[in-house]
Amino acid sequence: MPKARRRWTRLLRRKRRPGSGLEPRPVIRRLQWARRVSQVFFLGLFTYLLLETGFRGSFAATDERVRVALPVEGFLFADPFVSLMTVLSTGEVYRGLLWSLGLIALTLVFGRLFCGWICPFGTLHHFFAWVFPNRYVKGSRRIEQNKTHARRQRIKYYLLYAFLGAALSGSAIGGLFDPICIAVRALGLALLPTVQLVTHSATDAAANTNVRAVQTTSDAVADFMATSVWQSRQVYFHETWFIGTLLVAVLFMNRFIPRFWCRVLCPLGALLGLFSRFALFGMEKDHAKCTDCNLCLVHCQGSDSPQGGVKWRQDECHMCLNCEVACPEDVIKFRFLPGWRSRVDRPDTGRRTAMAAAAAGVVGIPLLRAADVIDVNYHDRVIRPPGSVEEKAFLERCIRCAECMKVCPNNAIHPAFFEAGVEGVWTPIVIPRIGYCEHSCVLCGDVCPTGAIQKITEEQKMGIDRDPIRIGTAFYDRGRCLPWAMATPCIVCEEFCPTSPKAIWVEETDVPKREQRPRAAGEEPPLTTVHVQRPHVDPELCIGCGACEKVCPVQDDPAVYVTNVGESRSKTNVILLENTGYNQG
Amino acid sequence: MDETVSRRQACGRIVRAGGAIGAAAALGGALWDRGGPNRTEDGARAQTRDFRLRDRRLDRPDLAIAKQASDDPAQLTRAAIDALGGMSRFISRGDVVTVKPNIGWDRTPVHAANTNPRVVAELVRLAFDAGAKTVTVTDASCNEPNRCFQRSGIWKAAYDVGADVIIPAEHRFRGMRLGGEVLDDWPIYRPLVEADKVINVPVAKHHNLAKFTAAMKNWYGLLGGRRNRLHQNIDTSIADLATFMQPTLTVVDATRVLLRNGPQGGNIADAKDIGVVIATVDQVAADAYACQFVGVKREDLPYVKMGHERGLGTMFWERLHHVEV
Numbered sequence: 001m002p003k004a005r006r007r008w009t010r011l012l013r014r015k016r017r018p019g020s021g022l023e024p025r026p027v028i029r030r031l032q033w034a035r036r037v038s039q040v041f042f043l044g045l046f047t048y049l050l051l052e053t054g055f056r057g058s059f060a061a062t063d064e065r066v067r068v069a070l071p072v073e074g075f076l077f078a079d080p081f082v083s084l085m086t087v088l089s090t091g092e093v094y095r096g097l098l099w100s101l102g103l104i105a106l107t108l109v110f111g112r113l114f115c116g117w118i119c120p121f122g123t124l125h126h127f128f129a130w131v132f133p134n135r136y137v138k139g140s141r142r143i144e145q146n147k148t149h150a151r152r153q154r155i156k157y158y159l160l161y162a163f164l165g166a167a168l169s170g171s172a173i174g175g176l177f178d179p180i181c182i183a184v185r186a187l188g189l190a191l192l193p194t195v196q197l198v199t200h201s202a203t204d205a206a207a208n209t210n211v212r213a214v215q216t217t218s219d220a221v222a223d224f225m226a227t228s229v230w231q232s233r234q235v236y237f238h239e240t241w242f243i244g245t246l247l248v249a250v251l252f253m254n255r256f257i258p259r260f261w262c263r264v265l266c267p268l269g270a271l272l273g274l275f276s277r278f279a280l281f282g283m284e285k286d287h288a289k290c291t292d293c294n295l296c297l298v299h300c301q302g303s304d305s306p307q308g309g310v311k312w313r314q315d316e317c318h319m320c321l322n323c324e325v326a327c328p329e330d331v332i333k334f335r336f337l338p339g340w341r342s343r344v345d346r347p348d349t350g351r352r353t354a355m356a357a358a359a360a361g362v363v364g365i366p367l368l369r370a371a372d373v374i375d376v377n378y379h380d381r382v383i384r385p386p387g388s389v390e391e392k393a394f395l396e397r398c399i400r401c402a403e404c405m406k407v408c409p410n411n412a413i414h415p416a417f418f419e420a421g422v423e424g425v426w427t428p429i430v431i432p433r434i435g436y437c438e439h440s441c442v443l444c445g446d447v448c449p450t451g452a453i454q455k456i457t458e459e460q461k462m463g464i465d466r467d468p469i470r471i472g473t474a475f476y477d478r479g480r481c482l483p484w485a486m487a488t489p490c491i492v493c494e495e496f497c498p499t500s501p502k503a504i505w506v507e508e509t510d511v512p513k514r515e516q517r518p519r520a521a522g523e524e525p526p527l528t529t530v531h532v533q534r535p536h537v538d539p540e541l542c543i544g545c546g547a548c549e550k551v552c553p554v555q556d557d558p559a560v561y562v563t564n565v566g567e568s569r570s571k572t573n574v575i576l577l578e579n580t581g582y583n584q585g
Numbered sequence: 586m587d588e589t590v591s592r593r594q595a596c597g598r599i600v601r602a603g604g605a606i607g608a609a610a611a612l613g614g615a616l617w618d619r620g621g622p623n624r625t626e627d628g629a630r631a632q633t634r635d636f637r638l639r640d641r642r643l644d645r646p647d648l649a650i651a652k653q654a655s656d657d658p659a660q661l662t663r664a665a666i667d668a669l670g671g672m673s674r675f676i677s678r679g680d681v682v683t684v685k686p687n688i689g690w691d692r693t694p695v696h697a698a699n700t701n702p703r704v705v706a707e708l709v710r711l712a713f714d715a716g717a718k719t720v721t722v723t724d725a726s727c728n729e730p731n732r733c734f735q736r737s738g739i740w741k742a743a744y745d746v747g748a749d750v751i752i753p754a755e756h757r758f759r760g761m762r763l764g765g766e767v768l769d770d771w772p773i774y775r776p777l778v779e780a781d782k783v784i785n786v787p788v789a790k791h792h793n794l795a796k797f798t799a800a801m802k803n804w805y806g807l808l809g810g811r812r813n814r815l816h817q818n819i820d821t822s823i824a825d826l827a828t829f830m831q832p833t834l835t836v837v838d839a840t841r842v843l844l845r846n847g848p849q850g851g852n853i854a855d856a857k858d859i860g861v862v863i864a865t866v867d868q869v870a871a872d873a874y875a876c877q878f879v880g881v882k883r884e885d886l887p888y889v890k891m892g893h894e895r896g897l898g899t900m901f902w903e904r905l906h907h908v909e910v
Binding site for chain 1: 728730736750755846855
């Protein structure tokens with residue numbers, strides 16, 4: 001071995017290996033590094049795609065059709081939990097979800113390689129489990145934490161069965177627990193806007209220093225962030241504090257149980273665990289050589305019993321290869337077509353409990369729907385994004401992945417809290433007061449991985465030579481509207497109404513108004529006549545985009561607002577007889 | 586329990602406790618807000634921006650109307666500027682120039698809701714030819730700015746001829762005193778006011794509230810914040826903005842004019858090809874002339890009258906030295 005190479009390996013080796021001090025195979029050490037590189041790469045890729053989930057425009061393009069250039073929803077396409085749920089609920093595989101077969105194939109060859117090498121959420125947990133342990137969790141405490149805890153680790157399988165059961169009942173609610181969905185939701189809707197706020201206050205403070213150099217630097221930083229990291233405006237998301245708090249909580253659990261999420265809760269990990277029993281690649285142990293040093297357990301990620309004397313839990317293993325690298329006694333060997341004598345290949349769940357969990361999912365959805373929010377007392381502000389399918393079909397497909405919310409250039413789409421019922425938590429709704437639906441924009445359907453929001457064209461949405469897609473209808477509150485109630489000219493709503501002819505039309509009229517000039521105390525102000533344009537909504541033309549609501553100058557509670565009645569996706573949620581869906585068959 | 590504290594320890598503790606109390610009191614005193622009536626800043630002067638040429642040349646026209654030269658927006662623009670005496674009359678070597686088109690709406694050029702990109706690009710080219718150091722093209726849009734800039738075609742057109750195109754991000758706005766009748770303290774879009782020369786390039790179009798808008802109304806693009814309140818007194822607001830901001834040159838794009846459903850249109854049939862570009866040093870005259878294209882009389886535009894009365898320009902454009910080419 002050349003001298004330089006020896007020094008390099010010595011640097012990698014932190015201290016003398018205990019026990020027999022046998023070195024791990026070089027290939028395993030290299031694979032361990034390959035895993036680390038892969039984790040960083042995929043986390044980076046995920047973050048990059050997340051930041052690219054939006055529209056920033058370009059000097060190079062004059063395209064009238066704006067689409068997202070990159071497959072930003074790629075991680076979700078590869079997610080077999082998402083595709084299995086939607087297959088169970090809708091009976092079909094939507095668009096790119098066929099890619100998830102690739103991940104299943106990978107699992108059939110290598111086991112839960114995805115969890116240890118690819119999953120961006122898993123990598124976050126891996127990282128926090130590495131930096132979080134306090135000084136008391138070392139040696140034996142750490143070993144105890146990493147021993148297989150059957151009762152705890154079963155939970156994820158029950159969750160999986162329950163969510164698949166729920167999918168059978170027609171709800172893709174399992175998206176609440178899908179790790180990719182959580183990563184997009186928590187990082188995109190909670191973390192990123194928070195970082196943006198903090199950065200804004202920092203650059204604002206720098207800009208107010210009146211030191212020229214500081215100001216130029218802060219401008220340059222703000223410019224870069226606005227054009228490359230986020231968009232030109234601060235984004236806000238409805239009740240997103242809860243999503244952020246859950247993220248912090250689940251990351252903090254790594255202090256007590258390393259990779260708590262992956263071991264205990266992750267239904268995608270459980271699904272891959274079910275497939276991993278067929279894996280061609282796996283672990284072989286030479287129990288006789290084991291000295292019970294437990295070094296493998298110190299570094300174990302999946303808590304899958306790598307140590308000698310017990311059977312390896314294949315369905316729990318993340319294929320991180322730490323155990324073989326740590327083993328100084330040559331007990332652990334990862335190889336293709338290993339002997340299967342010393343493994344447990346299937347989850348440690350009782351059949352009855354498993355069936356009970358699935359049944360709970362099947363029954364749970366009707367239970368949620370028997371509450372009065374979907375069929376009979378539908379919330380008027382649950383405005384679904386344009387191109388959304390009818391509500392029942394929507395719930396069959398929507399995995400709450402938040403891609404549509406992240407991509408919306410106007411910050412119009414938000415995670416519902418309880419507006420759409422418990423089942424509808426974090427499904428997308430348009431909140432026009434925060435952002436309206438841009439007339440010619442179809443990006444939300446472009447990135448929806450499951451078809452809850454269909455891919456539509458500009459012509460379909462704007463209704464060129466056909467009916468436009470409506471997401472609701474606007475209404476005036478005449479008690480608050482300036483021309484109606486206060487004899488003051490306004491009609492900003494009419495100006496912003498994007499349809500042609502405009503759905504908002506005005507009635508020209510002269511109305512009495514008190515004169516506003518200085519007068520003696522107690523004197524009744526005289527009346528004068530002013531000319532105003534009073535706005536009306538034409539329900540035939542209104543598409544419910546909410547531009548009027550967004551720009552209404554009545555600041556606190558706008559005088560014009562949109563509710564979901566008249567949405568094209570529903571046959572029943574209509575006002576006008578001629579628009580009744582039954583007419584169109 | 587029976588612990589004796591030495592005199593030294595006791596003194597030490599008393600000194601430390603006293604120090605902490607003293608420090609807290611000093612800090613509290615320093616930060617104490619006594620409340621009471623706020624001092625008002627009545628003395629603050631309006632920070633108006635006047636970019637007009639200082640020396641008015643009587644031998645050169647102040648208003649040029651290009652209509653016969655060509656069908657091509659770029660050639661019309663060049664003809665109009667040439668008729669005024671060329672861009673070098675307005676722009677000197679080394680100037681930092683800002684060009685302010687209307688990029689308000691997420692519409693394509695055929696809808697005529699934004700300034701024609703070829704008019705904008707031609708002005709950028711002329712400004713560089715006249716020796717401008719940098720030319721910035723920007724506007725504070727109504728719709729989502731990235732969409733407006735891209736789909737209006739202005740982003741690419743201006744970038745291709747070397748302009749800096751700035752997207753209106755929040756940090757670009759700074760509070761300023763406009764000192765107007767209804768507009769005073771507003772967030773102002775800095776790239777438009779931090780320049781040596783400013784060229785206003787509005788598009789002439791219909792507007793349901795103001796009836797017709799072009800040059801003066803284009804300064805709505807200066808404002809950040811919630812500018813939707815301006816409509817309650819739209820004419821005075823427009824006049825206030827035009828008082829605050831007086832450009833070096835105004836070029837009105839009337840190559841294609843939106844006749845109804847203004848200001849954003851949306852239907853190709855709403856717009857009509859007129860084939861006119863107006864270049865002038867007088868923004869009031871620009872509006873007074875261009876309003877005829879949507880069939881509005883200048884007397885019926887209160888903001889034009891106000892501009893005239895305030896001495897920002899003249900609504901009687903025929904009194905200016907003008908040429909038609």
